[in-house]
Amino acid sequence: LAKTTQPISMDSYEGQEVNITCSHNNIATNDYITWYQQFPSQGPRFIIQGYKTKVTNEVASLFIPADRKSSTLSLPRVSLSDTAVYYCLVGDLGSSASKIIFGSGTRLSIRP
Amino acid sequence: KAGVTQTPRYLIKTRGQQVTLSCSPISGHRSVSWYQQTPGQGLQFLFEYFSETQRNKGNFPGRFSGRQFSNSRSEMNVSTLELGDSALYLCASSLGGDSNEKLFFGSGTQLSVL
Numbered sequence: 001l002a003k004t005t006q007p008i009s010m011d012s013y014e015g016q017e018v019n020i021t022c023s024h025n026n027i028a029t030n031d032y033i034t035w036y037q038q039f040p041s042q043g044p045r046f047i048i049q050g051y052k053t054k055v056t057n058e059v060a061s062l063f064i065p066a067d068r069k070s071s072t073l074s075l076p077r078v079s080l081s082d083t084a085v086y087y088c089l090v091g092d093l094g095s096s097a098s099k100i101i102f103g104s105g106t107r108l109s110i111r112p
Numbered sequence: 113k114a115g116v117t118q119t120p121r122y123l124i125k126t127r128g129q130q131v132t133l134s135c136s137p138i139s140g141h142r143s144v145s146w147y148q149q150t151p152g153q154g155l156q157f158l159f160e161y162f163s164e165t166q167r168n169k170g171n172f173p174g175r176f177s178g179r180q181f182s183n184s185r186s187e188m189n190v191s192t193l194e195l196g197d198s199a200l201y202l203c204a205s206s207l208g209g210d211s212n213e214k215l216f217f218g219s220g221t222q223l224s225v226l
Binding site: 034036041042043044045046049087101102103104105 | 116147154155157200202203204214215216217218219220222
């Protein structure tokens, strides 16, 4: 299982673009990179998933370099409601939920 | 579609008691997994059920158990509660078998053991 390393916390301001980088040096060939968002007293919510290069959806973009040893979640024009903990997960999700390991996550605080 | 439903939302118990938590997955989802979340340990995997069978189990004592019914609804039980069992218990459902599935989480049950 690939271990991930993320910053413990980040601060930004409304309207800014926020980039959260995750390191996963031991990523395996079959592993995908997935990001979840969690608000206090709620369960995590899927944000985006990718394998290589760039993935974009209505919420965020995910940039993955060619060596796949890191990835960057990009949140465009954040608002106060984006204040949450963001988890980077790496694994072959197809086999079992037990292989999904949530690290400590990045606590993102957005200020007015 | 309705999301993952967990009941009760909050629960207060005393040491030595037992507790049963319930999880109703998204319709059509056959896999249900349970997680414990505490400030100190983060999110930790408890167990996963698929088609009424426990598919995987995390590193928790035997006091933690679960089951899944034919309609995919799941329950987890914690016996002989300890103070350290105070946590947010989260249930997640997924289709159960396809590659790179998303997990859909409920809002959790906040358990306080006094």
